[in-house]
Amino acid sequence: MKTLLICPAIRRAVPQLAEDGPLAAAPILGECIVSHWIEHLAALGASRVQVVAADRAEQVRAVLGDGARWGVQLEVIAANVEPTVAEAAVRYRPADEPGWLPAPHDIVLMNHLPGCPNLPLFESYTSWFAALLAWMPRALTPARVRVSEVRPGIWVGRRAHISPTAKLIAPCWIGDQVFVEPGAIVGPGAIVEDRSVVDGEARVAHSWIGPDTFVGPMTSVATSLAWGSNLTNWRSDSSLRVPDPFLLCSLARPPTAPAIEPLDHGAGASARAAGAPLNWIPTWPAPTPGVPESTPPS
Amino acid sequence: MKIENLGQCLSISDIPELTAVNSAHFRDEVHAVLPGSPSVIEIDLSQTRFVDSSGLGALFALYRATAQRNGVVLRLLNPRPEIQQLLELTQMQQLFEIVQR
Numbered sequence: 001m002k003t004l005l006i007c008p009a010i011r012r013a014v015p016q017l018a019e020d021g022p023l024a025a026a027p028i029l030g031e032c033i034v035s036h037w038i039e040h041l042a043a044l045g046a047s048r049v050q051v052v053a054a055d056r057a058e059q060v061r062a063v064l065g066d067g068a069r070w071g072v073q074l075e076v077i078a079a080n081v082e083p084t085v086a087e088a089a090v091r092y093r094p095a096d097e098p099g100w101l102p103a104p105h106d107i108v109l110m111n112h113l114p115g116c117p118n119l120p121l122f123e124s125y126t127s128w129f130a131a132l133l134a135w136m137p138r139a140l141t142p143a144r145v146r147v148s149e150v151r152p153g154i155w156v157g158r159r160a161h162i163s164p165t166a167k168l169i170a171p172c173w174i175g176d177q178v179f180v181e182p183g184a185i186v187g188p189g190a191i192v193e194d195r196s197v198v199d200g201e202a203r204v205a206h207s208w209i210g211p212d213t214f215v216g217p218m219t220s221v222a223t224s225l226a227w228g229s230n231l232t233n234w235r236s237d238s239s240l241r242v243p244d245p246f247l248l249c250s251l252a253r254p255p256t257a258p259a260i261e262p263l264d265h266g267a268g269a270s271a272r273a274a275g276a277p278l279n280w281i282p283t284w285p286a287p288t289p290g291v292p293e294s295t296p297p298s
Numbered sequence: 299m300k301i302e303n304l305g306q307c308l309s310i311s312d313i314p315e316l317t318a319v320n321s322a323h324f325r326d327e328v329h330a331v332l333p334g335s336p337s338v339i340e341i342d343l344s345q346t347r348f349v350d351s352s353g354l355g356a357l358f359a360l361y362r363a364t365a366q367r368n369g370v371v372l373r374l375l376n377p378r379p380e381i382q383q384l385l386e387l388t389q390m391q392q393l394f395e396i397v398q399r
Contacts, residue, residue: 218388218389219387219388219389220386220387220388220389221387222386224383231383231387233379233383236379238379238380238382238383239380240380240383240384242384242387243348243350243351244350244351246351247351247387247388248387
């Protein structure tokens with residue numbers, strides 16, 4: 001069965017979510033919206049999925065791969081502008097062509113998460129956060145083995161590190177490879193995405209912490225979306241780029257610098273003589289200015 | 299920066315930013331007039347567009363200095379939303395009376 005997904009392009013109400021990537025690839029409880037949709041549609045019987053992306057299609061393609069992960073044939077189509085459902089039907093679905101999922105799953109505009117049409121994602125930061133909270137109990141599908149519900153309303157990634165003195169208050173979601181340090185309080189209504197760190201005595205409540213984000217010691221993130229050094233209060237729509245990395249910053253490494261041409265002696269020369277590829281030599285990017293030294297390795 | 303001594307009230311205003319560049323100056327100027335024993339210190343942040351940890355440190359130093367004087371009220375006036383966010387992130391809003399006029 002075929003289906004077609006339309007990625008949201010520009011949504012002026014939530015610019016921070018699309019700063020570093022397309023909205024379709026914005027992280028939601030360890031996955032991105034388009035991944036959630038493909039998983040849902042594959043469960044409904046879709047075997048061929050076309051994804052129309054008008055914003056940074058190459059990044060969408062990189063996130064999704066060829067679809068083998070979901071057992072579907074996947075094609076990402078770059079478009080100049082985001083089509084409506086009606087326009088997409090005309091352009092991509094020949095009239096009366098059989099083999100499509102029944103409506104409304106034949107052509108889907110991903111403005112909401114599967115099964116939550118009444119919870120629009122991109123109308124405001126408030127609506128984004130409300131949709132994520134509502135999605136929390138549904139996010140744990142059988143295919144997701146890296147997160148488990150350790151107590152009612154508390155989901156924790158299997159490779160997360162929670163200090164014994166940290167406190168988790170339901171509902172909350174702690175993603176994979178997250179560190180919650182001593183004395184930290186996470187919840188209620190908190191989502192900490194993958195590879196983030198909530199440092200000692202920090203508090204996160206009614207907030208979303210994006211992936212690869214460091215929340216500094218003794219800070220308090222409330223009614224906010226924090227991603228990297230960006231802090232947006234979803235209630236007031238006020239945004240701030242936090243100037244001091246020990247309060248809030250990104251842990252994402254910068255793109256790896258081009259590999260240095262190996263010296264033609266020693267181990268390199270021996271490996272080359274043996275016919276071994278030399279690109280295995282790891283390159284280590286320069287440390288990100290301001291990233292705390294105590295940050296555990298991800 | 300403008301500092302006005304209005305009897306019992308010390309008013310500090312016209313602070314475009316409070317950062318590593320000017321926080322020491324801010325601290326010195328305000329501490330110089332503290333011996334006048336004001337009962338209220340009002341810091342008008344309506345013109346303040348940027349505050350970093352040095353600026354927060356200067357505010358905290360002022361808080362500590364006034365905490366030793368019983369009954370002195372320290373008030374932040376009209377901080378912009380982003381400055382208020384920073385105060386909330388650092389939990390410093392618990393130390394000050396924040397007033398929007």
